Amino acid sequence: MKNPDREWLKKRLMNVAIIILAAFSLLLLRFVYLQIVEGDEYRRLSENNCIRLQSVPAPRGMIYDRNGTLLVDNIPSFDLKIVLQDAEPVDETIAKLAEFTGITLEELMERVDAGKKVSIYKPIVLKKNITRDQLAVVEAHSFDLPGVRVEIEPMRNYIYKKSAAHLIGYLGEINSQEIENNFYPDVRSGDLIGRYGSERAFEHILHGKRGGKQIEVDASGRLVRVINTVEPIPGKNVFLAIDATLQQKTESIMEGQTGAVVAIDPSNGDVLAMVSSPSFDLNDFIGGISSEKWKALMSDPGKPMSNKAIQGEYPPASTYKIVTAIAALEEEAVDIHTTYFCPGYHKYGNRTYHCWKKWGHGRVNIISALEKSCDVYFYRSGEAIGVDNLAKYANGCGLGKLTHIELANERSGLIPTAAWKKRRFGNSWQGGETLSIAIGQGFNLATPLQMAMFIAAIGNNGTIYRPKILKFTQDYNGSLESRLDIKSEILGAIPASKQTLKIVKEGLLNVVESEGGTAKKIRIEGVDIAGKTGTAQVFSLKKSDRDSNRKFARHLRDHAWFVCYAPAQNPVIAVSVIIEHGEHGSTAAAPVASEVLRTWLQIKGILPSVKGGTI
Amino acid sequence: MFDRRLIENFDWGLMLITFLIGMLGLSVLYSAVNAGEPGGPMHLLFQKQMIWIAGSFTIVLLSLAIPYKLFDRGSLVAYIICVGLLVAVLLFGKYVAGSRRWLALGPLTMQPSELMKLSLIFVLASVYSGIISESGLAFKYLIKPALLLFFPFLLVLLQPDLGTALLLLFIATSMTLFVKVKKNVFFSCFIVAISAVPLAWVFVLKEYQKGRVLTFLDPDRDPLGAGYHIIQSKIAIGSGMLSGKGFLKGTQNALAFLPEHHTDFILSVLAEEWGLIGCCVLLFLYFMLLLWGLNIAYCCRDMFGSILAFGITIMIFWQIFINIGMVMGLVPVVGVPLPLISYGGSSVVTNMIGIGVLLNISMRRFVVV
Numbered sequence: 008m009k010n011p012d013r014e015w016l017k018k019r020l021m022n023v024a025i026i027i028l029a030a031f032s033l034l035l036l037r038f039v040y041l042q043i044v045e046g047d048e049y050r051r052l053s054e055n056n057c058i059r060l061q062s063v064p065a066p067r068g069m070i071y072d073r074n075g076t077l078l079v080d081n082i083p084s085f086d087l088k089i090v091l092q093d094a095e096p097v098d099e100t101i102a103k104l105a106e107f108t109g110i111t112l113e114e115l116m117e118r119v120d121a122g123k124k125v126s127i128y129k130p131i132v133l134k135k136n137i138t139r140d141q142l143a144v145v146e147a148h149s150f151d152l153p154g155v156r157v158e159i160e161p162m163r164n165y166i167y168k169k170s171a172a173h174l175i176g177y178l179g180e181i182n183s184q185e186i187e188n189n190f191y192p193d194v195r196s197g198d199l200i201g202r203y204g205s206e207r208a209f210e211h212i213l214h215g216k217r218g219g220k221q222i223e224v225d226a227s228g229r230l231v232r233v234i235n236t237v238e239p240i241p242g243k244n245v246f247l248a249i250d251a252t253l254q255q256k257t258e259s260i261m262e263g264q265t266g267a268v269v270a271i272d273p274s275n276g277d278v279l280a281m282v283s284s285p286s287f288d289l290n291d292f293i294g295g296i297s298s299e300k301w302k303a304l305m306s307d308p309g310k311p312m313s314n315k316a317i318q319g320e321y322p323p324a325s326t327y328k329i330v331t332a333i334a335a336l337e338e339e340a341v342d343i344h345t346t347y348f349c350p351g352y353h354k355y356g357n358r359t360y361h362c363w364k365k366w367g368h369g370r371v372n373i374i375s376a377l378e379k380s381c382d383v384y385f386y387r388s389g390e391a392i393g394v395d396n397l398a399k400y401a402n403g404c405g406l407g408k409l410t411h412i413e414l415a416n417e418r419s420g421l422i423p424t425a426a427w428k429k430r431r432f433g434n435s436w437q438g439g440e441t442l443s444i445a446i447g448q449g450f451n452l453a454t455p456l457q458m459a460m461f462i463a464a465i466g467n468n469g470t471i472y473r474p475k476i477l478k479f480t481q482d483y484n485g486s487l488e489s490r491l492d493i494k495s496e497i498l499g500a501i502p503a504s505k506q507t508l509k510i511v512k513e514g515l516l517n518v519v520e521s522e523g524g525t526a527k528k529i530r531i532e533g534v535d536i537a538g539k540t541g542t543a544q545v546f547s548l549k550k551s552d553r554d555s556n557r558k559f560a561r562h563l564r565d566h567a568w569f570v571c572y573a574p575a576q577n578p579v580i581a582v583s584v585i586i587e588h589g590e591h592g593s594t595a596a597a598p599v600a601s602e603v604l605r606t607w608l609q610i611k612g613i614l615p616s617v618k619g620g621t622i
Numbered sequence: 623m624f625d626r627r628l629i630e631n632f633d634w635g636l637m638l639i640t641f642l643i644g645m646l647g648l649s650v651l652y653s654a655v656n657a658g659e660p661g662g663p664m665h666l667l668f669q670k671q672m673i674w675i676a677g678s679f680t681i682v683l684l685s686l687a688i689p690y691k692l693f694d695r696g697s698l699v700a701y702i703i704c705v706g707l708l709v710a711v712l713l714f715g716k717y718v719a720g721s722r723r724w725l726a727l728g729p730l731t732m733q734p735s736e737l738m739k740l741s742l743i744f745v746l747a748s749v750y751s752g753i754i755s756e757s758g759l760a761f762k763y764l765i766k767p768a769l770l771l772f773f774p775f776l777l778v779l780l781q782p783d784l785g786t787a788l789l790l791l792f793i794a795t796s797m798t799l800f801v802k803v804k805k806n807v808f809f810s811c812f813i814v815a816i817s818a819v820p821l822a823w824v825f826v827l828k829e830y831q832k833g834r835v836l837t838f839l840d841p842d843r844d845p846l847g848a849g850y851h852i853i854q855s856k857i858a859i860g861s862g863m864l865s866g867k868g869f870l871k872g873t874q875n876a877l878a879f880l881p882e883h884h885t886d887f888i889l890s891v892l893a894e895e896w897g898l899i900g901c902c903v904l905l906f907l908y909f910m911l912l913l914w915g916l917n918i919a920y921c922c923r924d925m926f927g928s929i930l931a932f933g934i935t936i937m938i939f940w941q942i943f944i945n946i947g948m949v950m951g952l953v954p955v956v957g958v959p960l961p962l963i964s965y966g967g968s969s970v971v972t973n974m975i976g977i978g979v980l981l982n983i984s985m986r987r988f989v990v991v
Contacts, residue, residue: 011756013920016928019800020916023932027912030943031905037950041860042898049860053894058853060846219846221853235845
């Protein structure tokens with residue numbers, strides 16, 4: 008080994024200098040080529056910033072029901088746009104445009120001012136979906152309107168207007184904060200994104216990938232040639248789990264009522280129908296809802312914008328007795344042979360708790376207690392189990408927590424515990440409160456969807472599914488190979504043994520099919536129904552007010568519940584119904600549920616489709 | 623004690639070249655941030671850049687008091703700290719536009735990958751100065767440098783910052799070839815590298831990754847992204863023609879046409895406004911800077927200083943070549959800033975420290991060690 012000397016170093020450094028010189032010569036040659044050889048051409052292209060990008064929007068995926076009935080598609084919209092750079096003098100052009108089209112100058116200027124901040128080289132949308140007359144006049148005067156153009160963009164079309172509005176949802180313009188936070192990939196200012204319902208939940212599926220064109224334009228912004236094109240990738244079509252026929256039939260039954268209906272396939276958690284009434288017209292939201300319409304929707308006492316199926320929290324009332332029954336059997340507080348005598352009331356401490364039936368049910372066991380909805384039986388069971396134990400079973404049954412439906416802003420309801428009350432109100436749990444909880448009153452709250460998933464799980468012998476509104480997706484062109492089925496998810500199991508479930512199911516069957524049942528009037532010939540009624544007190548009123556006020560003030564009337572499944576032996580549908588201020592579960596909610604069951608059983612061919620029956 | 627001779631030997635020539643490039647850079651940046659909209663949201667960047675240059679220059683002057691020989695001993699520690707910072711970036715880094723490159727230190731944010739370039743040069747200079755020989759290095763001597771490159775290369779690639787990762791690779795490779803490897807080692811490494819590419823292409827890369835590589839090599843495959851930037855950049859440069867459109871008269875860099883026109887694509891602003899003449903001036907100044915650096919490597923009396931000076935010079939060279947080649951559509955689009963011209967604190971600090979080290983070596987060229 009010889010240590011390098013200075014001559015050696017010099018030689019190597021000289022070589023490096025030569026390499027650097029060669030590299031710099033290459034760069035210099037490139038400068039000469041671009042600036043001298045091709046300089047004239049590049050100077051020309053730079054004069055008006057001639058090479059531009061034109062965005063080509065990706066069509067949004069369409070929305071179908073489970074059978075492929077089209078619910079939402081795209082129709083062409085003629086959008087009026089302006090590129091400020093080409094529109095000089097801008098004020099004059101805008102004034103002419105206002106004159107020709109009849110769109111007010113203020114409206115146009117508002118859009119121009121907003122767009123100025125983004126770029127004067129990018130088209131600003133002045134008005135979406137202009138009329139044919141406006142289109143004709145703009146085209147006719149195109150030489151007087153430099154920089155102005157009309158582009159055809161796809162626009163949403165909600166075929167059934169108000170039907171399944173909460174489930175389908177609408178779009179809205181993305182805001183600058185969402186763009187900054189990069190929450191949605193591949194979006195830019197002016198883009199529409201799902202704001203509600205499935206449009207929001209499945210945004211990533213429905214939204215395609217924007218394409219674009221590199222174009223060369225002349226001095227007034229007119230296209231000279233297309234240099235390069237990237238085709239947009241359309242969004243995927245989604246197929247919802249709902250059945251459009253069942254959904255629309257359910258909506259017609261609920262017409263004029265305030266409340267919600269959820270129908271579930273107990274074998275996989277599919278949401279067959281989800282109705283929240285009153286509803287709203289999705290088409291009002293296309294291109295932004297007008298402020299009058301928005302105000303009207305917001306001030307409606309029926310709260311049409313809220314999806315009561317997942318956001319309405321109601322005391323589950325007597326439907327909750329199913330939970331109490333499971334807890335009592337599992338904790339061995341009662342068994343099939345245990346009977347209590349119901350004199351119409353139950354004394355606890357120095358208070359008297361009433362049964363809904365003043366003169367009492369006499370001697371009842373767990374099955375007849377469910378059948379007749381005897382309060383006293385469940386007061387005594389609840390007393391034996393205790394509030395925290397009861398809460399454990401309620402949580403196990405999927406209550407007091409999210410069902411994890413795909414839709415946003417689901418509410419979790421409430422299952423109180425002693426610790427919760429201490430935290431919330433600072434005082435300790437009173438034994439008497441347990442009695443109210445045991446019959447589903449008090450602090451208890453549940454959403455119609457939670458109750459639907461719960462009764463579906465009872466019906467299928469204990470499997471709690473995640474509710475599913477997306478059945479499958481398909482490519483935009485609808486090719487069958489591209490079908491992608493969404494798997495059902497199991498969230499857990501009802502905390503009950505087979506024996507317990509058998510007893511509870513017998514009680515629920517008797518609610519409808521036995522002579523003493525609270526919902527015997529809704530029977531359908533040819534099929535057994537199992538269910539449970541509920542009547543939720545709106546206010547815990549003084550006894551003196553109890554009957555007098557309610558008849559007059561609608562908002563003080565009780566909410567009516569009914570949860571059920573059919574056929575009782577091997578259910579294909581489970582339904583939960585809440586009718587706000589419907590008074591009695593048996594008279595207001597149960598008949599609605601019965602109609603929904605009948606419709607689905609007819610669709611499934613289990614019942615003959617000719618109309619007839621016992622109602 | 624501070625030797626009087628050190629001040630007498632201060633390298634005024636290098637100072638002057640650096641100063642001229644810096645002034646040219648500031649004038650171009652002024653134009654870039656004021657284009658279209660004078661006093662717009664970008665004009666503060668100009669002042670920030672001045673502060674970065676002045677601040678790092680002060681630190682560099684102070685650091686001249688430290689004999690560069692101390693860097694030899696400290697290089698491994700600095701290297702380990704930088705690798706640690708790179709790990710920290712991956713764990714706690716700020717997520718900007720799809721990659722983690724920034725580390726927040728109080729009010730300042732820094733890019734540890736920039737400092738990594740310097741510390742890699744230091745540690746390789748330290749290693750190679752001990753084993754250099756005229757006959758070239760055998761394979762066993764290359765294992766340690768390869769590992770020293772591997773860790774920062776991988777960590778930077780994971781950010782992901784392809785530009786800086788490639789720079790690390792190029793710098794390390796250049797330094798290794800400079801200190802000379804044996805011919806058989808060179809050829810066997812070359813053959814392994816060449817044959818690894820098709821094998822990786824067939825067996826390792828997934829379809830979408832291949833698509834990215836192809837787009838990277840040929841920006842026209844992405845006409846709405848990189849391809850469009852290159853076209854706009856070429857229009858800006860070409861439209862400058864011989865003498866340019868004049869100071870603040872450029873149109874292409876205005877607004878949205880070049881998203882990075884004050885950082886990676888700043889050369890297109892210079893080329894548009896000052897034309898071929900301006901570009902030649904810049905190339906000349908850079909060429910002088912690089913020759914000066916090589917001369918410092920030659921004049922230095924010890925191997926560590928020579929290799930260190932070479933490493934810093936070649937780092938500046940690769941940044942210049944990749945950046946200019948990129949904006950002219952000669953090499954793929956990777957985010958490499960133009961030294962002393964592009965906006966950006968980390969880049970300014972790194973290159974100023976590099977020049978500070980050159981000054982340090984240069985002023986001690988007569989000190990006998």
